[in-house]
Amino acid sequence: MLQVEWLSIIMQSSYYEIYVLDCVTLQFLQANEAACTNLQYSAHELAGLTLFNVMADLTPETFEHIAQPLRDRKTTQACFEKTHVRKDGTSYPIQLRFFNSPEKSSSALIAIGTDRSSESAKALKLSESRFHTIASSAPGLVYQFLRRHNGDISFPYLSKGCRSLLGIPANQLRANPGLLFDLIIYEEDRQSYISTMKASAAEMKSWNWEGRIWINEWKDIKWINLRATAHDLGEEGVQWVGIMTNITHSKLQEAEIKSSRAQLAELSAHVETVKEQERMRIAREIHDDLGGNLTAIKMALALLTRRLPAKDASLIEKAAYIDSLVDRTIETVHRIAGDLRPGVLDFGLVAALDWQAGEFEKQLGVPCEFSSSTAEIELDPDQATALFRIVQEALANISKHAGASKVDLRLIDSKHSLLLEIEDNGCGIETTDFRKPKSYGIRGMKERATALGGDLSITAGPSGGSVVSIRIPLAAA
Numbered sequence: 001m002l003q004v005e006w007l008s009i010i011m012q013s014s015y016y017e018i019y020v021l022d023c024v025t026l027q028f029l030q031a032n033e034a035a036c037t038n039l040q041y042s043a044h045e046l047a048g049l050t051l052f053n054v055m056a057d058l059t060p061e062t063f064e065h066i067a068q069p070l071r072d073r074k075t076t077q078a079c080f081e082k083t084h085v086r087k088d089g090t091s092y093p094i095q096l097r098f099f100n101s102p103e104k105s106s107s108a109l110i111a112i113g114t115d116r117s118s119e120s121a122k123a124l125k126l127s128e129s130r131f132h133t134i135a136s137s138a139p140g141l142v143y144q145f146l147r148r149h150n151g152d153i154s155f156p157y158l159s160k161g162c163r164s165l166l167g168i169p170a171n172q173l174r175a176n177p178g179l180l181f182d183l184i185i186y187e188e189d190r191q192s193y194i195s196t197m198k199a200s201a202a203e204m205k206s207w208n209w210e211g212r213i214w215i216n217e218w219k220d221i222k223w224i225n226l227r228a229t230a231h232d233l234g235e236e237g238v239q240w241v242g243i244m245t246n247i248t249h250s251k252l253q254e255a256e257i258k259s260s261r262a263q264l265a266e267l268s269a270h271v272e273t274v275k276e277q278e279r280m281r282i283a284r285e286i287h288d289d290l291g292g293n294l295t296a297i298k299m300a301l302a303l304l305t306r307r308l309p310a311k312d313a314s315l316i317e318k319a320a321y322i323d324s325l326v327d328r329t330i331e332t333v334h335r336i337a338g339d340l341r342p343g344v345l346d347f348g349l350v351a352a353l354d355w356q357a358g359e360f361e362k363q364l365g366v367p368c369e370f371s372s373s374t375a376e377i378e379l380d381p382d383q384a385t386a387l388f389r390i391v392q393e394a395l396a397n398i399s400k401h402a403g404a405s406k407v408d409l410r411l412i413d414s415k416h417s418l419l420l421e422i423e424d425n426g427c428g429i430e431t432t433d434f435r436k437p438k439s440y441g442i443r444g445m446k447e448r449a450t451a452l453g454g455d456l457s458i459t460a461g462p463s464g465g466s467v468v469s470i471r472i473p474l475a476a477a
Contacts, residue, residue, distance in 0.1 A: 011032045012032050012033050014032060014034060015034055016034060016112050016113060016114060017031075017032065017034050017035035017038055017039075017094070017111075017112070017113035017114075017115070018031070018032040018034070018035060018110070018111070018112050018113075019031050019032075019035055019051075019110070019111040019112075019113070020108050020109070020110055020111075021051060021108065021109045021110075021111055022107065022108065022109075023067070023070075023071060023107040023108055023109050024107060025050060026050045026051040026052060026063065026109075027047075027049070027050045028046040028047055028049055028050065028051070029047075029108060030043075031043055031046045035113065038084070038086070038092070038115060039054055039084060039086055039087065040086045040087035040088060041054075041087055045087075051063075051111075054084055054085055055082050055083065055084060055085070056083060056085045056091070057082050057083050058082055062080075066078045066080060066098065067098070067109070070098060070099075070100050070109065071100075073100065076099065076100060077097055077098060077099050077100075078097070078098045079095065079096065079097045079098070080095075080096060081093065081094070081095045081096075081116065082094060082096065084113070092115060092116070093115075093116035094113045094114065094115055094116055095113065095114045095116055096111050096112070096113045097111065097112050097113075097114075098110070098111050099111075099112070136159055136160045136161070138159065138161065138243060139161075139245060139246075140161055140165060140243050140244050140245035140246065141158065141159055141161040141162050141165045141166065141243065141244040141245075142157075142158075142159040142161065142242075142243050143155055143157060143158050143159065143162075143228075143241075143242065143243070143244065144156040144157040144158075144239060144240070144241050145228065145239065145240045145241075145242075146233075146236070146237055146238075146239045146240075147197070147201065147237050147238050147239075147240075148236065148237035149235070149237050153177045153178070154174070154177050155170075155173055155174050155177050156239070158170035158173060158174060165222075165224070165244060165245075165246060166180070166184055166213065166215070166244075167184075167215040167216065167217040167218060168184075168217075181193070183214070183216065184213045184214060184215075185211060185212075185213055185214075186211060186212035186213060186214055186221065188212075189211035189212050192209065192211060193209055193211055196208070196209045197209075200228075200230050200240070201230060201238045204230050204232055204238075205230065206227065206228065206229055206230070207226065207227070207228045207229075207230060207240055207242065208225075208226070208227050209225070209226045210223065210224070210225050210226070210247065211223070211224065211226075212224075222246055222248045223246070223247045223248045223250075223251040224244050224245065224246060224247060225244070225245050225247045226242065226243075226244050227242050227243060227245075228240035228241060228242025228243070229241055229242060265447070265450055265451060268447050268451065269447075269451035272386065272447075272448065272451065273382060276341070276382070276385050276389075279340040279341050280340070280341045282340055283336075283337040283338075283340035283341045284337075286333055286336060286337045286340070287333065287334070287337040287343075290333050291330065291333050291334070291337070294326055294329055294330045294333060295330070297326055298323065298326045298327070298330070301319065301322055301323055301326065302323070304319065305319040305320075305323070341385075342355065342356075342388075345381075345384060345385060345388060348376050348377070348379075348384070349377055349379055349384040349387060349388065349411075350372050350374070350375065350376055350377060350411065352384070352388050353370055353372070353388065353391060353409060353411060354370050354372075356388070356391060356392065356395070356409075357369070357370035357407075357409050360395050360399070360407065364399055366398075366399075366404060366405060366406065366407060367405075367406050367407070368395075368406075368407040368408075368409060369406075369407070369408050369409065370409040370410075370411075371408075371409070371410050371411070372410075372411040372412075372413075373411065373412045373413050374411075374413045377411075377413055377418065379418075383452055383472070386448045386451065386452055387420060387448075387452070387470065387472075389448060390420070390445045390448050390449065390456070390468075390470055391409065391420070391422060393444060393445050394422040394445065394468045395407070395422065397442075398422075398424050398426065401426075401427075401429075402424050402426025402427060402428075402465060402466070403426045403427050404424035404425050404426030404465055405425060405426075406424070406425050407422065407423070407424045408421075408422075408423045408424075409421070409422055409423075410423070413474075414474075415474075416473060416474055417454075417471050417472060417473050417474055418471070418472050418473075418474055419469065419470070419471050420469070420470040420471075421467055421468065421469050421470075422467070422468040423461050423463075423465065423466070423467045423468075424461065424465040424466060425461065425463040425464060425465040426464075426465040426466070427464075427465070428460055428461070428464060428465050428466045429458055429466045442458070445468070445470075449470050449472065452472040453472060453473055454470060454471050454472030454473060455470075455471060456468065456469065456470045457469050
């Protein structure tokens with residue numbers, strides 16, 4: 001009797017939910033005070049219920065799988081986690097452990113339940129603490145942004161980085177969420193902000209936006225990057241969870257790099273212009289001065305040769321040798337002057353390219369066909385010279401590396417642009433060749449094309465070789 005009294009005291013004073021159940025029907029035979037309090041039923045009300053009435057996610061099949069080994073005395077206890085439903089309809093997670101009655105003749109089961117809601121609350125609190133710690137130490141503003149279907153917006157969460165990034169405290173932005181768009185985001189960047197947000201909401205994809213903001217407190221402009229993940233909340237709207245970071249420093253560096261590259265491009269173009277002017281000057285001096293002097297020497301030599309004694313074969317032979325030497329020197333002068341700046345460029349780009357194709361075929365014995373969609377193209381002399389030099393460099397690369405048996409040179413004049421193509425049927429060019437430290441020829445061609453306001457590409461040709469394509473806008477001419 002003493003044992004029974006102690007057992008009753010322990011059962012009623014326990015913080016755990018303790019039940020005595022009918023082994024077959026699972027009807028409550030007895031329940032302690034903790035069980036009645038948690039379930040919001042009196043002991044009398046519970047006596048008319050079964051475990052299935054208070055455990056909505058429990059099925060007979062599930063319980064039989066657990067209870068049968070207990071009935072057969074194959075195990076002493078069983079355990080599972082389910083959800084208890086209170087009298088008012090609320091629920092809480094619970095872990096139930098079932099034990100056989102000590103008396104073999106008894107058809108009762110003893111169940112001890114542990115309310116898991118307190119543990120879940122502790123875990124949730126710990127998780128929230130970790131989240132707030134991470135959010136507060138993140139280099140930027142961690143936020144939640146909700147946009148309802150009627151257009152209303154709100155910020156359910158803003159981290160402590162709000163003031164340092166946007167210049168206003170978090171509670172002020174939560175109270176007036178329209179401040180971000182109406183006053184903070186730079187007016188010229190608002191349209192891109194709206195369009196990227198709508199695209200993210202329509203496709204439920206990440207929202208990625210870069211733009212400027214105005215910090216009124218500091219009278220300063222910042223660049224920020226916004227990255228957020230969209231979540232469809234159904235009738236409530238769309239919510240984004242993400243982070244805003246200050247990218248002003250990287251944007252300034254990017255602007256400096258662009259400016260430096262533009263200056264380098266201008267310097268390169270200037271250097272090329274100066275080189276061409278110097279070539280032109282040297283070619284003119286070689287042709288006019290040196291060529292003129294050689295012509296005068298040849299005329300004087302011819303006069304002297306006519307006055308030599310007819311019987312002096314030795315002098316006549318030496319004079320003939322000097323005359324042939326002068327001829328070869330004149331040819332060399334013409335060739336050097338032509339390499340520095342072909343005089344055919346004065347007749348236009350079409351004539352110059354036609355001449356260059358003929359020279360290539362004559363020197364290498366490789367057929368080089370030139371075709372043009374127009375008889376003449378009006379170009380600035382510097383532009384015509386730059387295109388001509390690109391063709392010269394491309395043909396030089398073909399002669400050195402391609403091993404081609406045919407070359408096609410095409411000039412196509414469209415309404416707004418000019419396309420120049422050099423195609424060969426050689427071995428082609430590898431992508432790695434573009435990145436070689438000393439591939440100055442390809443880099444020079446690209447720089448010349450960029451200086452013309454156009455672009456240059458090198459692709460694989462249909463016959464296995466390569467195609468060098470240069471397209472420049474005619475408006476820039």
